[in-house]
Structure formats: structure tokens, C-alpha cells
Amino acid sequence: MPFATLSDIASLTSALPGFDEAACDAAALRQRRLTKSAGSLGRLEELALFMAGWRANPCPQIGQAQALIFAGNHGVCAQGVSPYPQEVTAQMVANFRAGGAAINRLCHAADAHMEVIPLDLDRPTADFTAGFAMTEGETLSALNRGAAAVDAGADVLILGEMGIGNSTVAAALAAALFGGPAAEWVGPGTGADAEGVRRKADVVEKGLARHRGLEPLHVLAAFGGREQAAICGAILAARAARIPVLLDGFICTAAASVLHGLDRRLLDHCLAGHVSAEPGHRRLLAALGKQAILDLDLRLGEGSGGALALGILRAALACHNQMATFAEAGISED
Ligand SMILES: Cc1cc2ncn([C@H]3O[C@H](COP(=O)(O)O)[C@@H](O)[C@H]3O)c2cc1C
Numbered sequence: 001m002p003f004a005t006l007s008d009i010a011s012l013t014s015a016l017p018g019f020d021e022a023a024c025d026a027a028a029l030r031q032r033r034l035t036k037s038a039g040s041l042g043r044l045e046e047l048a049l050f051m052a053g054w055r056a057n058p059c060p061q062i063g064q065a066q067a068l069i070f071a072g073n074h075g076v077c078a079q080g081v082s083p084y085p086q087e088v089t090a091q092m093v094a095n096f097r098a099g100g101a102a103i104n105r106l107c108h109a110a111d112a113h114m115e116v117i118p119l120d121l122d123r124p125t126a127d128f129t130a131g132f133a134m135t136e137g138e139t140l141s142a143l144n145r146g147a148a149a150v151d152a153g154a155d156v157l158i159l160g161e162m163g164i165g166n167s168t169v170a171a172a173l174a175a176a177l178f179g180g181p182a183a184e185w186v187g188p189g190t191g192a193d194a195e196g197v198r199r200k201a202d203v204v205e206k207g208l209a210r211h212r213g214l215e216p217l218h219v220l221a222a223f224g225g226r227e228q229a230a231i232c233g234a235i236l237a238a239r240a241a242r243i244p245v246l247l248d249g250f251i252c253t254a255a256a257s258v259l260h261g262l263d264r265r266l267l268d269h270c271l272a273g274h275v276s277a278e279p280g281h282r283r284l285l286a287a288l289g290k291q292a293i294l295d296l297d298l299r300l301g302e303g304s305g306g307a308l309a310l311g312i313l314r315a316a317l318a319c320h321n322q323m324a325t326f327a328e329a330g331i332s333e334d
């Protein structure tokens with residue numbers, strides 16, 4: 001990193017660190033000695049082992065949690081795909097900076113350091129029904145900005161987005177990467193009515209008809225946007241630094257799916273923080289083989305589900321690192 005061409009990214013996977021089995025095995029041994037019946041902490045145990053393997057540490061800690069919220073604007077909004085006007089993207093960026101958004105409060109509650117990164121909001125990407133949303137240069141630049149924003153000293157990374165029109169962009173990415181009719185991937189987003197959802201499906205179908213048979217990074221360039229590319233760059237930079245990632249809802253997961261399309265292993269260090277109420281998200285997580293940590297009917301974006309899931313991850317590691325063993329507590333084992 002930084003990436004000079006899109007094909008650099010495609011050839012990168014084998015050079016990235018993988019899961020440390022030895023650290024995971026050592027963590028599993030510790031789990032068996034903790035004062036609880038085997039497996040009784042369910043997915044908390046799995047999360048502790050996941051963190052151990054990716055941090056290459058049998059007793060991983062979360063000292064620093066970073067949250068990156070990437071914002072962008074989309075030419076496809078000209079097709080009337082969102083009930084909200086595009087200015088809301090920049091207005092919400094100001095709200096993030098002032099501390100007034102849901103993600104500010106959720107990051108504060110979870111003790112995550114949040115940063116919002118607006119990506120050329122005054123230059124929306126091109127309308128994907130008319131051509132490529134981004135040039136190769138724009139795509140690379142956004143990927144690199146995402147990668148550069150990652151703090152290599154963080155122990156976990158939460159990713160989120162803000163961009164009016166993004167539920168349509170996400171549906172287009174998901175349909176192009178996994179197939180199926182647009183109607184199976186679109187949903188209300190911020191609150192489109194039945195007529196609005198139909199319009200979104202038509203717009204996505206038009207985009208799919210225009211951009212057929214593309215490689216995943218060209219799918220990203222075709223549908224956009226800059227924040228989706230930045231999310232991909234951040235996921236790759238996190239992988240290079242062995243930082244596990246908490247994905248958010250449908251929009252964030254659809255962006256990440258571009259990397260899964262490149263190589264299925266590229267999202268192995270990523271957890272699905274939650275499953276969103278946006279209907280395509282459940283289908284998308286199933287396609288990626290990921291089980292969400294939380295299911296709270298959220299449909300916000302901004303990284304909200306990732307920030308909430310950080311609390312569960314912290315709890316998993318508090319048990320893993322700080323519970324007494326049977327020997328320490330003088331408790332008889334079976
Ligand atoms: C005030 C406000 C705050 C938000 N925070 C996240 N989103 C979410 O809604 C947008 C996607 O929905 P659609 O595709 O329907 O435009 C994204 O920006 C997403 O992050 C918001 C949307 C609004 C209006």
C-alpha cells in the first residue's frame with residue numbers, strides 16, 4: 001500500500017497475514033480451563049478465539065478501537081432513489097463532527113475513537129445507469145484514502161458510511177456480485193414507500209443491464225461510490241496490520257462484498273456486527289457465510305451496528321482474559 005493500480009489489489013491476497021492457528025489453539029485451551037461448563041458462553045467463546053487468531057495473541061486485548069465513517073455522494077440520486085435530498089450527506093457530516101449523530105453516542109458508549117472522512121462530497125460520482133460511477137483513478141484514490149485512514153495501532157476497526165442513495169448503490173453491488181433480480185436486493189433504505197422501492201429496483205436493473213460481466217473491482221468502479229471503495233481499502237489495510245474489522249449493515253457489507261468477490265478469504269478477519277432490517281442484508285450475509293453478532297432491527301448505517309457489537313466483543317474478551325480458571329478458584333472439574 002498504497003495501491004498503484006487496481007490489479008495490484010487483485011494480486012495482493014496471498015501476501016496478507018492469515019489466521020494464527022497456534023494462538024487460537026492456546027486460547028481454546030484457556031477457554032476449557034475457565035470456571036464455566038464447556039461451551040456455555042456460546043458465541044462469546046467463538047469471538048474470543050476469532051480475536052486470538054487474528055491478533056496472533058492467546059489473550060488479546062482491546063485497548064484502542066477505531067471507527068471510520070466514510071461519506072460520499074452519488075449521481076444516481078438524480079433518478080429519485082432516496083426520499084432525502086443529497087445535501088443531507090454533508091449536513092450529517094457536520095452533525096458527526098458536532099457529536100450529535102447516533103454513531104457519536106454509540107462510539108462514546110462503546111469507547112471507540114470515531115473519525116468521519118468526507119470524500120469529495122461536492123463532486124458526486126456519475127449516475128451508474130448512464131456509465132461508470134467512477135473512473136479507475138477515482139476508484140484507486142478512494143481505496144487508498146480508506147487504507148490510509150486506518151490506525152495501525154488499533155486493536156479493532158469499525159467501518160461505517162454516510163451517503164444519500166447508498167441503499168441503491170448497495171443493492172446494485174450485491175446484485176452484480178451475487179446475481180439475482182434487483183427486486184431481491186432493494187428495500188426501503190431511509191424509508192422509501194412501495195412505489196419508491198419499485199423505482200429503486202428499476203434503476204438497479206438498468207445499471208445491471210449496462211454493466212455486465214465485470215470483475216469485482218470494476219463492479220466497484222461501475223456502481224460506486226467513493227465511500228464503498230474507501231471501505232474496501234480500509235479492510236485491506238486492517239488485514240495487513242492484523243486488525244479485526246466490525247462491519248455494519250447492508251451498505252457496509254455490500255461494499256465489503258467486492259473483496260469477497262476478488263478472493264473469498266479477504267473478509268475472513270471481518271465480523272458482521274449486526275443484521276440490518278434492510279431486507280437484502282440477511283440474504284447478503286448468507287451469501288458471505290457470516291452470522292451477525294446482533295439483530296436489533298436497526299436500519300441506520302453510519303457504523304451503528306459495528307459500534308454496538310464492539311460492546312459484545314469487549315465482553316467476550318473480558319470473560320476470556322479475566323475469568324478465573326478452575327485451578328485458580330479451587331473448583332473441581334467434572
Ligand atoms: C438524517 C439521516 C441520517 C443517516 N444516517 C445514516 N443514513 C443512512 O441512509 C442513507 C441510505 O439511505 P437511502 O438509500 O434511502 O438514501 C445512507 O446515508 C445511510 O448511511 C442516514 C440517512 C438520513 C436521512
Ligand SMILES: O=C(O)c1cccnc1
Nearest residue numbers: 249250251276299300301
Ligand atoms: O443496513 C444499512 O446499512 C442501512 C439500512 C437503511 C438505511 N441506511 C443503512
